[in-house]
Amino acid sequence: MSTAVETGSSPAKSNSNNNSSGGNNSGNNNNGNGNLSPNAKGVQRRQLRERKQRKLYLEEWSLGDEDGEGTRGFSVAEKLESSKFAQAGMVREMRGCDLTVAFLQQHGFNIPLLFRDKAGLGLRMPDPQEFTVNDVRLCVGSRRLLDVMDVNTQKNLQMTMKEWQQYYDSPQKDRLLNVISLEFSHTRLDRFVQSPEIVRQIDWVDVVWPKQLKDAQREGTNLLGGMMYPKVQKYCLMSVKNCYTDFHIDFGGTSVWYHILRGSKVFWLIPPTDRNLQLYEKWVLSGKQADIFFGDTVEKCARVYLTAGNTFFIPTGWIHAVYTPTQSLVFGGNFLHSFGIVKQLKTASVEDSTKVPQKFRYPFFTEMLWYVLARYVHTLLGHSHLEGEASLSEDEMAARPHTHLTHHELFGLKEIVMYLYDLPPQKKNVPSLVLDPVALIKDVRSLVERHCKDQQDLAITGVSVLKSPPGSQPPFLLYDRTRVKQEIKQEIARKNAEVIREQQQLEAGRAREAESDTSQSTGVGSAIGMGAGVEYSNGVMKKEQLENGSGVSVGGHGSQPEATFALPTDTLKYRPPKKMHLATALVAAAASSSSGGGGPVAGVGGSAVVGSSHSPTGGGVGPVTGGAISVIATSSSYIEGGQVGGILNVDNCHSPEGGGAKLSPNLTGTGQPRRRRTRCKNCAACQRSDCGTCPFCMDMVKFGGPGRAKQTCMMRQCLSPMLPVTAQCVYCHLDGWRQTPVSPQTKQLASADGPSALMECSVCYEIAHPDCALSQLDGTEDAADAKGIVNEDLPNSWECPSCCRSGKNYDYNVRW
Structure with a gap:
């Protein structure tokens, strides 16, 4: 270890010289015992000792947290050459035809099995001479997101399949990256890889999981939100030279089949004895994985070399590390079975003890x-x-x-x-x-x-007690790159045709709607004066009404300014416009009335605003002069419990193509601040403790972090966040128990009175009682059929009747 010697004069020496030059002053403050005595003012003076040797600083002391990451305390090259791991008898070599259900019934599945040739296994693969990482990209898609492991830090980052393929084929690599978790079931690649026959006979996903749930799977990725069964049966592993994966146990105690299509691998294997599992838990929780090679801490650890064409089976619970001597492409899969249940459950307990995140566990294990x-x-x-x-x-x-x-x-x-x-x-x-x-x-x-x-x-019958239903396995196809490219082109053409057909249907429906509206149009001016007769589409006045001479005349005046209209340009993915806060409208109206004396009601950006047909006042507003008119259908004109005399509800609706702001997730549909949800304090996430390993925990002060993020542990994020007790209905201004809302300083739990009756719309974020929201639609054509759609994934969440009626609930994401 190299060191850096501190240069320059020592501050201790300079202080010592100054003290010695002081002569008598120092001597007067020193008593006979060599201790410092207080001076005349009662303040004790400190004398620095003289340093005898220069202090040596290690280079590593000056390294930051990021600089120190990835420094391994052992040499992988040394472990590859060490004779300690050249142990025999821990792996059984077999022929493919000998691995049957009868073999497992007699011997169980307790030791790793190695097959030099895949003959007899019922394993089918693409041609290793032609199949490359580029073919993987063709089959799973260039935009597929991959979890990529940084070998030096053993941490994950995300890349697209296209970015990974470019990195994999690049001759110059600035860092070592490894892909070991690309699950490709329900993609094109699924048809060209067939797992071993013994796996298809005993895998619980095939013989136990309900077939109707597995058939309902549509998502090709491994997002838990769209997963209908444990999607862990087929993996593609792509590793560059010198990649290393530290010791681990496969999730949920699953067994693994592993076929080397190209390249080579080196395994270090440790049997899952009780002693070894205890040492493994201690090693994981110690946080010293980068400093200690776990194989050195156990009695038996064997090293196994695999080359292209080899197939390897790893039983439940075996602790193993993997090294990649040459760039490799591997196919494999994980499976639970009936011949290792006890160890599978024990491994699940180890995952609980080592606080493995849910993302890296077996899906739907319980x-x-x-x-x-x-x-x-x-x-x-x-x-x-x-x-x-x-x-x-x-x-x-x-x-x-x-x-x-x-x-x-x-x-x-x-x-x-x-x-x-x-x-x-x-x-x-x-x-x-x-x-x-x-x-x-x-x-x-x-x-x-x-x-x-x-x-x-x-x-020992040779027949499994649990049998898979017929037709549960997809048919195998030989890989043909030309055919795959043709299928991709055909699929793109089909999707484009579907989009064009949908657009044509929308345009045809819009044209029919416009024809019917033209015959019923009676003018916007009379609609405003009478409170009826104006047709709206998505909260916006029809364009055809303006083109056919249906002028806007407010208060009976003949002035007819040029009206503007807002139509959503992307009707397939319509985003609700951001509405203007009523308090802002009042301020603008008051300023206009005070300056103009009964003049027009000013809107935002110089636009005059007219009232809705649902206004209880029903009166007109002063004459409109200059600017553009924005006519928006609104449902109420009540502000803070009182009516606005003569001034109607105001919205500032911008066209999406006109640069209008999108609806903010922090604002409701009326521009009010959105209520932040609180913990339910009952779900599993709320009741557990901080994991101490996620990025948010590592930032916490109690775990040695700077404390800047101020976020809760990722494992403690509430599964059912509730509306706060201070939330109130936007219409009646009462809380969820029909009482006056309490202040945040005196808020109390209302669980004794039952759950809150308030519902938050997941589209416009308005909080209201269901009956209050429905009452706002009284008098409309759809009032009898109006209803909200309850969101089962989140308490007190729904799509309000207004959003359902206007079609704004077609494209949105539930925000927790």
Whole structure:
């Protein structure tokens, strides 16, 4: 370790010289014992000692947090050459034809299996001589977002598939990046890769998960919001030379199949003994993964070399690290099965102890356990506990021979019941398809009692107890790059044709609507004076009314200024306009009336504003002079509980193409500040503690961070945020319990009085009582059919009747 010697004179020496030059003054302040005595004013003087040696500073002391990241305390090259890891007997080499269900029933799946050739495995792959990363991009799409791992920091970042392909093929790489989590099921690549036959026979996703849910999957990415089943069956791993992934256990205790299409890999394998799992938890929680090579802390750690064409199976719970000697392209998949249930559950407990984020866990792990119990009960007892599944008759079950279970399955079912029993209520995650979980558990206990004396030799039948339904596997196709490109062009042409057809339908409907409106048009001036007769489209006056001479005459005056209209340019993705706050309109109106004495009501930007047909006053406004007229349909003219005499509700609606501001997520549809939701304090996220590992926790002062972000832990973000008790209806100004809202200083929990009756619109963000919102539509044509759409994902959230009536709820994102 190199050091840097401090240069220049030492401040301690200079102080010492000054003190010595002081002579008598220093001596007078020193008593006989060598201690400093107080001076005349009672202040004790401090004397600095003389430093005998120059202080040496390490270069690493001057490194910042970012500079220190990625510095590994061990050499991977040394671990590749070390004889300690050249152990034999930890991996079994087999032929593909020998890996059958009977083999697993007899021996279980406890040690890694290596197949030098994929023959006999039922594994089908693209041609390794022709298939490249560019073909992966063609099949999954250039815009597919990838989670890319920075090898030096072992942290994730995001890149598009196109950016990754350019990096992968670039000869010059400024840093080492690795892709190990590209799941490609339900993409074009899914048809050209077929998993091993043994995996398709025992994978719980194929034999247990309801087929109707898996068939409902449409999203090709791994976003949990659109995931209908555990989408972990097919992965593509793309690594450049010298990539290294530190020791880890595959999520949820899944087993892994791993085929090297191109390149090579080196594995370090550690068996999942109780001692090794304890050491692994300690190593992960210590935060010293970059300093300690975990293989050095255990008794047995084996190194295995894999080359192109090899297939590797890793059992449940095995701790392993991976190194990439040459640029590689690998296909693999994760699967849960019935021959390692106990270790799968133990691995899930380890994930809880090491605080693994939900993003890196097996999706729907607890739900899968419920489906496993239901499938075993239906297969062995004939009782159905799933919605839409019929039970088998007693005669049919009596005609079947007794099925013997292996000890892996029998003990595994017991462990599942105990695991689910120990979970807190909010984490049991009973699927909605399970009709009665209590009855299901009782049937599982009856099943275990009936099979507790099963004979192990009779359980080796070569046929899995749980069988996948027919047609559950997609057909395999040979990869043809030319055909894939043609399919992409055809799909693009089809989507373009759909967009053109939708636009033509919208234009035709708009033309028919315009024809019917032209015959019913009676003039805008009379509409304003009479309070009726004006037709609006999306809150904007029809363009045809203005073109056909339906002039705007306010207060009976003949002046007819040029009117402006606002039509959404993108009708397929219409965004509601940002409305003007009523208080702003009042200020503008008051200023105009005081200066002009009964003149026009001034709007924003010099536009005169006219009232709506729903105004209770029904009176006209003064003459309109100059500027443009913005005619907006509004529903109320009440401000803070009182009417605005003679001044009607005001909106400043800008056309999307005219530079109008989009609706801010911090403002309601009327421009008022949006209420920020509060914690429910009941969900699993609210009740857990800070994880200490996410970016927000690392920023917290208690974890050694600067405390600038001031954000809650990512694992503690509330799943059901509630409206605050201070929220009030925009119409009646009462809170959710029909009482006067309390001030923030004295707000109290109102849970004793039941939940709040207020609803927040997820489109315009207005907070109102449902009956108050519906009352605003009284007198309209659609009043009888008007209704709101409740959002089941968020408490007190809906799409209000006004937004549903105007069609603004077609394109929006729920904001929590």
